[in-house]
Amino acid sequence: MRNLKVFIAYNGAAYHGFQRQDNAITVQEVVEKAIGKLLKTAPPTIYGCSRTDTGVHARRFCFNVHIDGKIPCEGFIKGMNTLLPDDIAVISCEDVSDDFHARYDTKAKEYVYLINNKPSRDVFLQNLAYHYPYKLDIEKMNEAAKLFIGEHDFAGFCRAEGKARVKSTVRTIYNLGATLKDGVCEIRIRGNGFLYNMVRIVAGTLIYVSEDKRTLEDVRNAIETGARDFAGVTLPPDGLYLNEVFYDEILGT
Amino acid sequence: MRNLKVFIAYNGAAYHGFQRQDNAITVQEVVEKAIGKLLKTAPPTIYGCSRTDTGVHARRFCFNVHIDGKIPCEGFIKGMNTLLPDDIAVISCEDVSDDFHARYDTKAKEYVYLINNKPSRDVFLQNLAYHYPYKLDIEKMNEAAKLFIGEHDFAGFCRAEGKARVKSTVRTIYNLGATLKDGVCEIRIRGNGFLYNMVRIVAGTLIYVSEDKRTLEDVRNAIETGARDFAGVTLPPDGLYLNEVFYDEILGT
Numbered sequence: 001m002r003n004l005k006v007f008i009a010y011n012g013a014a015y016h017g018f019q020r021q022d023n024a025i026t027v028q029e030v031v032e033k034a035i036g037k038l039l040k041t042a043p044p045t046i047y048g049c050s051r052t053d054t055g056v057h058a059r060r061f062c063f064n065v066h067i068d069g070k071i072p073c074e075g076f077i078k079g080m081n082t083l084l085p086d087d088i089a090v091i092s093c094e095d096v097s098d099d100f101h102a103r104y105d106t107k108a109k110e111y112v113y114l115i116n117n118k119p120s121r122d123v124f125l126q127n128l129a130y131h132y133p134y135k136l137d138i139e140k141m142n143e144a145a146k147l148f149i150g151e152h153d154f155a156g157f158c159r160a161e162g163k164a165r166v167k168s169t170v171r172t173i174y175n176l177g178a179t180l181k182d183g184v185c186e187i188r189i190r191g192n193g194f195l196y197n198m199v200r201i202v203a204g205t206l207i208y209v210s211e212d213k214r215t216l217e218d219v220r221n222a223i224e225t226g227a228r229d230f231a232g233v234t235l236p237p238d239g240l241y242l243n244e245v246f247y248d249e250i251l252g253t
Numbered sequence: 254m255r256n257l258k259v260f261i262a263y264n265g266a267a268y269h270g271f272q273r274q275d276n277a278i279t280v281q282e283v284v285e286k287a288i289g290k291l292l293k294t295a296p297p298t299i300y301g302c303s304r305t306d307t308g309v310h311a312r313r314f315c316f317n318v319h320i321d322g323k324i325p326c327e328g329f330i331k332g333m334n335t336l337l338p339d340d341i342a343v344i345s346c347e348d349v350s351d352d353f354h355a356r357y358d359t360k361a362k363e364y365v366y367l368i369n370n371k372p373s374r375d376v377f378l379q380n381l382a383y384h385y386p387y388k389l390d391i392e393k394m395n396e397a398a399k400l401f402i403g404e405h406d407f408a409g410f411c412r413a414e415g416k417a418r419v420k421s422t423v424r425t426i427y428n429l430g431a432t433l434k435d436g437v438c439e440i441r442i443r444g445n446g447f448l449y450n451m452v453r454i455v456a457g458t459l460i461y462v463s464e465d466k467r468t469l470e471d472v473r474n475a476i477e478t479g480a481r482d483f484a485g486v487t488l489p490p491d492g493l494y495l496n497e498v499f500y501d502e503i504l505g506t
Binding site for chain 1: 262263264310339343344373
């Protein structure tokens with residue numbers, strides 16, 4: 001059996017996240033069915049690098065899948081892009097060793113949170129950004145962002161029901177910063193792993209800092225004590241993108 | 254009566270163009286109904302700066318409308334943005350003199366044509382760009398672009414049934430150029446007016462030049478003789494944006 005490492009992009013607006021669910025359409029189900037159709041087999045199980053929530057997007061999402069047959073990788077990409085709907089695209093495909101697992105082998109991930117910071121809604125960013133029309137203090141947001149860098153217990157930045165899913169809430173953040181360009185604010189965060197809703201809470205905390213609803217001291221407290229109340233609001237899923245997945249040790253540092 | 258000069262943006266994917274039609278949903282109809290609802294009157298007629306075709310977008314589109322009542326312009330913007338669907342947004346509104354007409358007073362317009370030039374489709378540019386996955390020779394496209402600058406008879410760059418609509422097919426192009434950034438090619442053209450499908454044919458001609466399907470001599474011939482055959486293909490509407498409308502003499506030059 002072959003083991004394919006596949007990168008896809010998807011616009012999550014129409015999906016209940018990546019992970020297969022009963023009674024709701026997900027990216028995983030659509031991709032698995034397309035592979036089955038392409039290879040004229042039953043839909044195989046694909047192993048995604050991550051769960052993503054309803055409405056969350058991915059610029060680069062990795063999965064692996066075990067398949068039989070001799071279809072060349074180029075043929076896999078072209079065939080899949082013909083079979084998949086317009087909001088999912090296969091970017092790359094390669095044969096990898098049997099033991100590669102898209103989720104367990106992840107070394108680091110990068111997320112981007114997009115905020116439309118223009119006064120009016122952006123008709124070209126429907127479902128693709130959070131609309132926040134007030135002035136953002138990017139400098140202050142970046143001061144707060146620095147506090148996240150390093151290894152910390154991010155229990156204060158995790159949705160309650162997410163804690164039971166993980167053994168530890170300690171994660172390492174390599175980079176976090178906010179930029180503003182052409183009326184769009186981009187918050188970019190890279191780390192060795194993320195808790196449930198963590199990026200959306202971190203982004204909401206930076207906005208609360210910009211609004212003086214939270215001080216740098218509050219953010220420090222949230223990181224040190226794990227108390228959710230010191231952090232900010234959870235921003236909506238529309239603005240969230242899984243931007244990159246790294247399987248190479250060096251890239252995360 | 255007041256005369257309001259209003260700028261809107263719209264994602265044209267769901268509309269049969271701007272101009273009102275029987276049996277098809279258009280931007281004009283949706284905006285007129287929203288104004289009627291906001292002012293609690295019958296939908297008034299709005300005068301658009303331009304027609305746009307089915308699926309064509311506008312980053313800045315101007316219309317004027319005669320209304321009664323004392324609603325402040327800020328209130329008009331906010332109220333309209335509440336009533337309009339997500340794919341149409343009011344950007345600005347101001348009271349202007351009675352004789353301003355959004356169409357007849359136009360001094361220049363700028364269009365942008367977006368081409369997704371990446372190998373895979375872009376799931377975030379669905380209906381928002383034309384997908385052309387082959388290498389583009391931007392330098393050669395810009396050499397051809399220079400030939401369009403100035404006052405010419407653009408009969409060769411007009412869809413046949415469009416010619417009957419206009420007294421003259423002579424137009425002045427102020428700027429035309431192509432750039433490539435992050436896998437997206439942007440063709441930008443500014444002129445004192447445009448013929449039916451002209452921008453889509455100009456963009457298609459630049460692509461034909463890049464592909465060596467047309468020479469610079471062909472383009473020169475198309476401009477000099479008005480023969481459509483020397484020009485290139487008409488690109489699809491998805492990539493076309495009305496980018497700006499100018500009412501000030503100096504901006505067009």
